[in-house]
Amino acid sequence: MTSRIVAVLNQKGGVGKTTTTVNLAHALARMGRKVTVIDFDPQCHLAVALGVVSKQQSGIDEVMLGNADFAGQQIPVRDNLNLIVAGPRLQEIEQLSDSASRRGDLLRKALAQGTGDRDLVLIDCPPSSGILVANALFAAEELLVPMTSDYLALQGLSHLMGTIKKFEAALNKKYRLLIVMSRFIPTRRLSRDVLHTVKKYFPAQILATPIRETASLAECPSFGKTVFEYRPGWRSARDFEALADDFLTGRVM
Ligand SMILES: Nc1ncnc2c1ncn2[C@@H]1O[C@H](COP(=O)(O)OP(=O)(O)OP(=O)(O)O)[C@@H](O)[C@H]1O
Ligand SMILES: [Mg+2]
Structure with missing residues (x-):
């Protein structure tokens, strides 16, 4: 069986990559899909958001260095949902400059x-465009790009698309690319204007459900809970359920 390998990426920080990865993954797991999330950010926010705090435990770092395998590094964190932590050496892989670690x-x-x-x-990517993101782009066939609706995010998106096009040319592949509108404030005119612009440039590539900005989503990580545990049935839980359905059925704006 082959797994769908999806990189959740945007070089801009704080746009909702980790929030999307955690809650979308849990939504999909609750729908019966077997999901593994990889914490590909040395900041370890994904693990923290899932309530796993040990920074010493090895994870995807040793898988990449050839000292452990994918199967063995998975930690079951919820029904149907496994986590592979970043591991202490992920930072080294990002920083070291010997030829082996520079490989993408x-x-x-x-x-x-x-x-x-x-x-x-x-794969929950870090906010950069360094070697880790290159590794994610080599490994994935699908890209999920969380995007906030402000002017600078729009600038960042065009930069990201340029990077993705370069990888497509170099690797001779074409990604399935989907955008998630995250931290969306429906009452704000700028949010609607930015969405309008993104729709114009990326027709049929924005998942149908925007994830709204809510206090509960901001609070979740400090409890190590997903929104389905912290506020079951509430607005943000419903947003992520709908998003998971969009993702599986390919429903776009
Ligand atoms: N829809 C939302 N409503 C409220 N707060 C949100 C929402 N999405 C994300 N946040 C909060 O915004 C901050 C950044 O979100 P998150 O960590 O998911 O972004 P990120 O893109 O992974 O950041 P980084 O680039 O640092 O990895 C976090 O404090 C998170 O709790
Ligand atoms: Mg993050």
Whole structure:
């Protein structure tokens, strides 16, 4: 069986990559999909958001360095949902400049060895465009780009699309690319204007449900809970349920 490998990326910080990864993954797991999330950010925010705090435990770092395999590094964190933590050496992989660690295909090679019974693997990328993001772009066939609706995010998006096009040309592949409108404030005119512009440039590539800005989503990580645990049935839980459905059925704006 082959897993869908999805990189959640945007080089801009704070746009909702980790929030999207955690809550979309949990929504999909609750729908019966077998999902593994990879914390691909040395800040370890994904693990924290899922309530896993040990920074010493090895994770995707040792998988990339060839010392551990994907299957063995998974930690079951919820029903149907496994986590692979970043691991203390992920930072080194980002920083070291010897030729082996500069290679962009460590993650792709590691995942090519097999991802077991997983339907989906979601990679929560760091806010950069360095070697880790290059590894995610080598490994993934699908890209999920969370995007906030402000002017600078729009600028950032065009930069990101340029990077993605370069990878497509160099790797001779074409990604399935979907945008998630995150931290959306429906009552704000700028939000609607930015959405209008994104729609114009990326027709049929924005998932149908925007994730609204809410206090509960901002509070979740401090409790190590997903929105389905922290505020079941509330607005943001419903947003993520709808988003998961959009993602599975390909429903776009
Ligand atoms: N829809 C939302 N409503 C309210 N707060 C949100 C929402 N989405 C994200 N946040 C909050 O905004 C901050 C940044 O979100 P998040 O960590 O998901 O972004 P990120 O893109 O992963 O950031 P980084 O680039 O640092 O990895 C966090 O404090 C998070 O709790
Ligand atoms: Mg993050």
